[in-house]
Amino acid sequence: MNKTKNIIITGGHGRIGSALTEFLITNGHNVLVSDIKPAKKKTIFKNGNYSFIKLDxxxxKNIKKLIKFGKKKFKIIDGLIHLSYPKSKNWGVDLSILKQTDLNQGLINNLGATIILSKNILKTFQQQKKGNLILFSSIYGVFTPRFSDYPKGKIYSPAEYAVMKSGTISFVKYLAKKYQKKGIRINCISPGGIKDGQNTKFIKNYEKNCNSKGLLDAADLNGLVKFLISEDSLYINGQNIIIDDGWSL
Ligand SMILES: NC(=O)c1ccc[n+]([C@@H]2O[C@H](COP(=O)([O-])OP(=O)(O)OC[C@H]3O[C@@H](n4cnc5c(N)ncnc54)[C@H](O)[C@@H]3O)[C@@H](O)[C@H]2O)c1
Known part of the structure; x- marks a missing residue:
């Protein structure tokens, strides 16, 4: 039976996080969102089983604050879905002009924070003897971007993004093995591109390699998360699941 879960969502006010938070609270789960910014859609988040803590x-020290708050609120934290996505000051520039300071900031704030967050939540999961951690990678963590899809100068997929995202996948596998036999599961989701007002030319190019939709809506990921936090996926551990309408084939 799939019971009500107590879930922490980091970055729960972002593109994917808002759709997921809305979905989980309307499905009766208790959701604690941690984000650096407040929610845009205030009405949805007035639901009694939603709570929010603003943290960087x-x-x-803030990661520890979040987990302490979560433990106080929920007693048992069933799962943590990590969607916060800090970017460096000049995020997204071409590799040829990437500055070392921006690279360092990007890697530390993104992949570094993912590692430190995981370390801390897994300590709690070990104490509870249960827990479900879901990290987010991307198709660009598995496959090289199709550079020809990007109209010149419009948008760009940075090299360090590919590095962070492939790092996330290997980190998930490392963790799943290290934390075996402790009642804990750790998996990774790698979505394809999510609609966000992208350039029309890019959308058309991207669609050519997809099955039926092309860029996904953020809500298209909800079903997969629902499955991964449920008892229906009890024996899925250490996996990276790609959801991209076949783009990566
Ligand atoms: N959007 C896509 O097309 C796409 C595709 C594949 C993978 N992903 C991955 O999914 C994840 C979420 O992506 P998204 O599109 O929802 O991103 P987003 O930028 O819309 O949301 C990220 C959230 O993180 C929050 N955040 C940023 N810095 C923070 C900090 N220092 N502390 C706390 N919160 C902070 C932001 O306020 C925002 O609400 C990322 O890991 C991303 O790489 C996204």
């Missing part, structure tokens, strides 16, 4: 999750 690139700092370990």
């Amino acid at each position: 999750l690139t700092k370990e």
Whole structure:
């Protein structure tokens, strides 16, 4: 039976996070969102099983604050879905002009914070003897971007993004093995591109390699998360699940 879960969502006010938070609270789960910014759609988040703590999750002291708050609120934290996505000051520039300071900031705040967050939540999951951690990678963590899809100068997929996202996948596998036999599961989701007002030329190019939709809506990921936090996926551990309408084939 799939019971009500107590779930923390980091970055729960972002593109994917808002759709997921809305979905989980309307399905009766208790959701604690941690984000650096407040929610846009205030009405949805007035629901009684939604709560919010504003924190910068690139700092370990704030990660600890979040987990302490979660434990107080829920007693048992069933799962944590990590969607916060801090970007460096000049995020998204071409590799040829990437500055070392921006690279360092990007790697530390993104992949570094993912590692530190995981370390802390897994300590709690170990104490509870249960827990479900879901990290987010991307198709660009598995496959090289099709550079020809990007109209010149419009948008760009940065090299460090591919590095962070492939790092996330290997980290998930490392963790799943390290934390075996502790009642804990750790998996990774790698979505394809999510609609966000992208350039029309890019959308058309991207669609050519997809099955039926092309860029996804954020809500298209909800079913997969629902499955991964449920008892229906009890024996799925250490996996990276791609959801991209076949783009990566
Ligand atoms: N959108 C896509 O097309 C796409 C595709 C594949 C994978 N992903 C992955 O999914 C995840 C979420 O992506 P998204 O599109 O929802 O991103 P987003 O930028 O819309 O949301 C990220 C959220 O993180 C929050 N955040 C940023 N810095 C923070 C900090 N220091 N502390 C706490 N919160 C902070 C932001 O306020 C925002 O609400 C990312 O890991 C991304 O790489 C996204």
